[in-house]
Amino acid sequence: MKAALVGVGQAGGKLTQALVRNDRENGYGAVQGALAVNTARQDLTPLDIPTLLIGQDVVSGDGVGGENELGAELMQEDTPEVVNALDGTITSRTEAVFVVAGLGGGTGSGGAPVLVRELKRVYDIPVYCLGVLPGRNEGALYQANAGRSLKTVVREADNTLLVDNDAWHASGESVTDAYAAINQTVAHRIGLLLAAGEATNGVAESVVDSSEIINTLRNGSMAAIGYASADASPDPEENINVVTSTARKSLLTGMSVPETTESDAALVVVAGHPDRIPRKGVERARRWIEDETGSTQVRGGDYPLDSDQLAVLVLLSGITRSDRIESFLDRAREAAKTDPEPDPTEAFQNDELDGLF
Numbered sequence: 035m036k037a038a039l040v041g042v043g044q045a046g047g048k049l050t051q052a053l054v055r056n057d058r059e060n061g062y063g064a065v066q067g068a069l070a071v072n073t074a075r076q077d078l079t080p081l082d083i084p085t086l087l088i089g090q091d092v093v094s095g096d097g098v099g100g101e102n103e104l105g106a107e108l109m110q111e112d113t114p115e116v117v118n119a120l121d122g123t124i125t126s127r128t129e130a131v132f133v134v135a136g137l138g139g140g141t142g143s144g145g146a147p148v149l150v151r152e153l154k155r156v157y158d159i160p161v162y163c164l165g166v167l168p169g170r171n172e173g174a175l176y177q178a179n180a181g182r183s184l185k186t187v188v189r190e191a192d193n194t195l196l197v198d199n200d201a202w203h204a205s206g207e208s209v210t211d212a213y214a215a216i217n218q219t220v221a222h223r224i225g226l227l228l229a230a231g232e233a234t235n236g237v238a239e240s241v242v243d244s245s246e247i248i249n250t251l252r253n254g255s256m257a258a259i260g261y262a263s264a265d266a267s268p269d270p271e272e273n274i275n276v277v278t279s280t281a282r283k284s285l286l287t288g289m290s291v292p293e294t295t296e297s298d299a300a301l302v303v304v305a306g307h308p309d310r311i312p313r314k315g316v317e318r319a320r321r322w323i324e325d326e327t328g329s330t331q332v333r334g335g336d337y338p339l340d341s342d343q344l345a346v347l348v349l350l351s352g353i354t355r356s357d358r359i360e361s362f363l364d365r366a367r368e369a370a371k372t373d374p375e376p377d378p379t380e381a382f383q384n385d386e387l388d389g390l391f
């Protein structure tokens with residue numbers, strides 16, 4: 035799938051950079067171009083992708099310090115500059131745009147929903163949000179910001195693919211190391227998903243194409259991605275159980291939002307050497323995912339990889355129940371009670387954080 039990426043805020047910029055690097059290093063060629071947008075100059079400086087500083091007249095390049103209403107306002111004012119900067123990045127070949135942001139801060143939290151809405155007005159292709167939920171130990175401001183941002187972006191975007199910052203956090207890691215590792219992990223999974231949508235070379239038995247990703251994401255408003263891999267035997271017959279057990283692992287322990295198992299639709303990609311992928315195993319894994327998720331539509335396909343391993347990538351769309359999102363929403367509601375300020379920004383909804391499922 036030919037995708038353009040726009041990172042908003044610090045997490046958005048770093049994650050976008052990780053996605054671009056991953057795409058280049060693997061030679062996928064799915065990421066067509068990228069831009070990082072921020073109100074803080076110092077967060078843009080280390081990035082090696084094109085950047086755009088917004089809101090200079092108001093915050094002089096110093097960022098918005100977690101004020102997501104201000105982040106939304108500055109994005110609103112400077113949207114024409116962002117759209118101009120994307121000229122040449124989003125082209126007639128682009129099949130989807132991903133707006134990437136940490137939902138708990140200020141610039142990304144406020145700016146991403148506004149940008150998604152504007153891009154949807156300008157372009158006739160799906161605009162998705164790749165949104166990072168704060169970990170449970172992050173402060174009340176992050177939880178409240180992310181709650182409002184999620185509610186708004188879910189309304190605006192064609193779908194919101196969620197990553198929980200607690201999902202792949204190894205204990206004992208420093209925050210910086212943890213972020214770098216999470217960004218790598220996300221880049222690997224999303225990179226493989228986009229690449230799978232590009233595999234049209236006929237090597238694999240049944241490839242996924244971008245319309246299957248788009249059709250899967252057409253169901254519901256929130257999505258999550260899971261992944262697991264295992265060593266495979268050269269004999270595909272011996273790999274039937276490998277594929278099914280790897281599919282189980284990807285759903286039960288490898289999701290970007292843990293404890294998320296029910297969805298309206300799913301896409302299952304089995305990646306590996308075409309000679310090692312057992313058709314029977316793929317079909318069994320697909321059926322298991324159908325039962326486990328209750329999805330009425332489970333699409334599937336292969337992605338040819340020159341590897342001794344088999345990997346299973348699962349995209350769940352239209353998440354209908356997730357204990358982790360429920361407990362995040364509880365935190366966000368609780369945190370919002372301590373923030374008596376009415377929200378002046380049109381971009382944010384003031385209503386309760388209900389009805390997301």
Ligand SMILES: Nc1nc2c(ncn2[C@@H]2O[C@H](COP(=O)(O)OP(=O)(O)OP(=O)(O)O)[C@@H](O)[C@H]2O)c(=O)[nH]1
Pocket residue numbers: 042043044045046048049073074077097098099100101136137138139140141142143166167168169172176199213214216217
């Ligand atoms: N996964 C991941 N999360 C990050 C990263 N950097 C920050 N975060 C998370 O993103 C949220 C904060 O968003 P930031 O991107 O730092 O904030 P911002 O959008 O730049 O907003 P301001 O700094 O207020 O202008 C928090 O929940 C952080 O835990 C990162 O590199 N990776």
